[in-house]
Amino acid sequence: MREKVTESELIDFIEEHKDHYPVQKMCEVLAVPRSSYYGSLEKTTSKRELENQELTQEIQRIHLESKSRYGAPKIHKTLSNNGVCLSLKRVQRLMRKAGIRSITSKKYRPFPSKEKVVQLGNLLKRDFSTCTINEKWVADITYIPTVKDGWCYLASVLDLHSKKIVGYSFSRFMTSELVIEALQNACFSQKPQKGLILHTDLGSQYTSSEFTQHVQKYGIRQSFSQKGCPYDNACIEISRHIKERRSLLYSVHTDYRAAKLAMFQFIEGWYNRNRIHSSIGFQTPQAMEDQIRRTA
Numbered sequence: 001m002r003e004k005v006t007e008s009e010l011i012d013f014i015e016e017h018k019d020h021y022p023v024q025k026m027c028e029v030l031a032v033p034r035s036s037y038y039g040s041l042e043k044t045t046s047k048r049e050l051e052n053q054e055l056t057q058e059i060q061r062i063h064l065e066s067k068s069r070y071g072a073p074k075i076h077k078t079l080s081n082n083g084v085c086l087s088l089k090r091v092q093r094l095m096r097k098a099g100i101r102s103i104t105s106k107k108y109r110p111f112p113s114k115e116k117v118v119q120l121g122n123l124l125k126r127d128f129s130t131c132t133i134n135e136k137w138v139a140d141i142t143y144i145p146t147v148k149d150g151w152c153y154l155a156s157v158l159d160l161h162s163k164k165i166v167g168y169s170f171s172r173f174m175t176s177e178l179v180i181e182a183l184q185n186a187c188f189s190q191k192p193q194k195g196l197i198l199h200t201d202l203g204s205q206y207t208s209s210e211f212t213q214h215v216q217k218y219g220i221r222q223s224f225s226q227k228g229c230p231y232d233n234a235c236i237e238i239s240r241h242i243k244e245r246r247s248l249l250y251s252v253h254t255d256y257r258a259a260k261l262a263m264f265q266f267i268e269g270w271y272n273r274n275r276i277h278s279s280i281g282f283q284t285p286q287a288m289e290d291q292i293r294r295t296a
Contacts, residue, residue, distance in 0.1 A: 004177045022070035071102035077282045123223035124199040134192035139200045148255040155182035164285030176208040194219025
């Protein structure tokens with residue numbers, strides 16, 4: 001004898017053929033109550049919902065891999081690079097639903113200083129445009145707290161064209177030697193031609209005679225932001241291109257050695273080689289530099 005077809009199997013048949021035949025007519029012919037059919041749909045997770053769950057898991061993976069630094073645009077671009085086709089709005093919607101958001105920091109609001117200072121030449125004049133690498137660099141110092149050794153300091157030099165941190169130095173002391181070493185490392189790795197502009201703030205480390213001597217030795221032209229207007233140096237400020245350097249501040253490191261390791265992992269393991277930038281076509285700084293050197 002032929003086995004009896006279950007109601008569940010009949011409902012599956014109706015669901016499979018609903019695009020070709022009216023649901024009401026199939027329910028009548030197969031003697032399946034319409035309430036049973038529609039009730040089964042509410043209990044079954046839709047294909048779209050299953051797809052959203054899988055996408056959310058992938059979004060969470062990318063977000064964690066970036067250590068919470070990527071927002072929707074960069075996650076969307078990473079998904080696209082991995083062959084996943086969906087809209088940016090859908091990524092934003094899934095992130096909101098899952099409570100996923102990027103690390104953000106308050107925008108620095110400049111205020112005028114009442115102190116009289118000697119104004120030095122500003123060659124950059126807020127013109128951050130470039131044609132190639134090693135044309136304009138900006139430099140800055142980041143404060144890193146530790147439990148045992150107190151404040152430590154990261155001096156970095158960034159290329160405005162590739163967004164790559166081309167030189168850096170880490171120390172327990174904020175001295176001229178700290179910024180000199182960062183500059184030396186940048187010049188050693190990049191070997192820039194004479195005439196490059198190096199833009200910094202008016203910090204004593206950058207205006208010292210020792211630092212100026214090294215700048216002149218490499219044929220670099222020194223440029224300074226205006227006092228009380230840090231947006232002259234906007235591209236190196238934490239609140240701009242490398243604002244996620246502040247993620248180093250979110251967890252206080254045990255001591256100088258632990259902080260130095262975290263700094264190295266951030267710059268070499270993440271920022272230069274894995275962190276994509278929308279301003280350079282969603283490439284990494286190292287990929288941008290490599291591309292320019294290949295075509296030079």
